[in-house]
């Protein structure tokens with residue numbers, strides 16, 4: 161997805177986001193998207209200003225990619241050297257610029273590695289559809305110049321689970337020992353509109369799978385719930401919302417809550433503004449002592465997990481595994497987006513067969 165690194169980039173970021181029919185299918189999209197983007201820009205600019213003048217997502221993604229590749233060069237000398245490229249959906253580096261850069265470098269073998277641990281057609285699906293669109297438009301996919309494979313989801317990778325559990329334990333350790341196990345752990349994920357959930361999107365189930373695995377790793381030491389944040393617009397979204405869950409628990413007498421962002425691997429506006437400023441202020445008013453587990457960012461456990469995932473992926477590919485997992489090839493039962501079918505066929509062929 162990416163985020164604007166500076167305030168002047170906010171408008172273009174929002175404009176691309178609202179033009180994305182895979183994320184937000186609007187009627188008369190090319191007319192409405194610029195209107196909504198323009199109307200929303202001042203408020204979002206203010207939020208990015210409050211978190212230091214931009215999104216740190218590019219910084220973290222580069223750090224993670226470079227550190228992962230340094231480890232991979234040691235773990236997998238057979239496929240070295242490894243080089244990370246960033247393909248954001250709505251901010252720089254955009255997928256089209258990333259593809260140009262890869263082409264200039266003469267890349268012959270590439271892995272599309274989603275940085276969303278849990279798969280949603282609105283996020284990873286949209287990014288893969290964009291990769292297909294760009295490759296086709298530039299005559300790159302299907303040209304035989306490059307061989308693609310895909311790492312499309314990793315909601316329960318043991319290293320990911322360990323990295324989350326480690327950061328949670330670090331935060332819980334700040335509580336007095338006699339209160340520590342009573343702290344309610346509130347896992348918070350970006351919500352989805354219910355029509356997307358009901359279309360059969362895998363995200364809700366995969367986020368829940370991550371949460372359960374983390375709690376298992378923690379030995380179910382604390383009571384916990386999964387709640388959903390960042391609802392936008394008038395539609396019905398997956399609930400309960402994180403802010404109302406805190407309100408509900410405050411009414412029930414809960415004093416200590418530890419928030420855990422579970423569907424992003426680095427900080428951005430949803431953690432730094434929505435959780436740390438907006439939700440925190442509300443919790444203070446309700447008399448709830450709210451803490452937050454750190455995002456994974458440059459966690460060495462997490463970076464080792466990325467390298468391990470990629471190393472296993474490259475090794476099994478070299479031993480004859482297909483370019484994509486089976487799960488990527490199954491469309492949502494309610495999918496009526498023809499782009500999904502074309503992208504999946506293209507990826508199943510390792511980026512070799514482009515549809516006419």
Ligand SMILES: C=CC1=C(C)c2cc3[nH]c(cc4nc(cc5[nH]c(cc1n2)c(C)c5CCC(=O)O)C(CCC(=O)O)=C4C)c(C)c3C=C
Pocket residue numbers: 161162163164174177183184200204215217276280282283350351352353356363392423424427428429430
């Ligand atoms: C797992 C992550 C995300 C899912 C799933 C997701 C779905 C989703 N989002 C919107 C609408 C908006 N999202 C916006 C910002 C935004 N979204 C995510 C992640 C997920 N979105 C991130 C990381 C960010 C912020 C990037 C940053 O730099 O911090 C925005 C823009 C901000 C705003 O206007 O409030 C919108 C709009 C929908 C409709 C959707 C599912 C269909």
Ligand code: FES
Pocket residue numbers: 281285359361490491492495496497500
């Ligand atoms: S919307 Fe899920 S596969 Fe098309």
Ligand SMILES: [Fe+2]
Pocket residue numbers: 350390
């Ligand atoms: Fe979003």
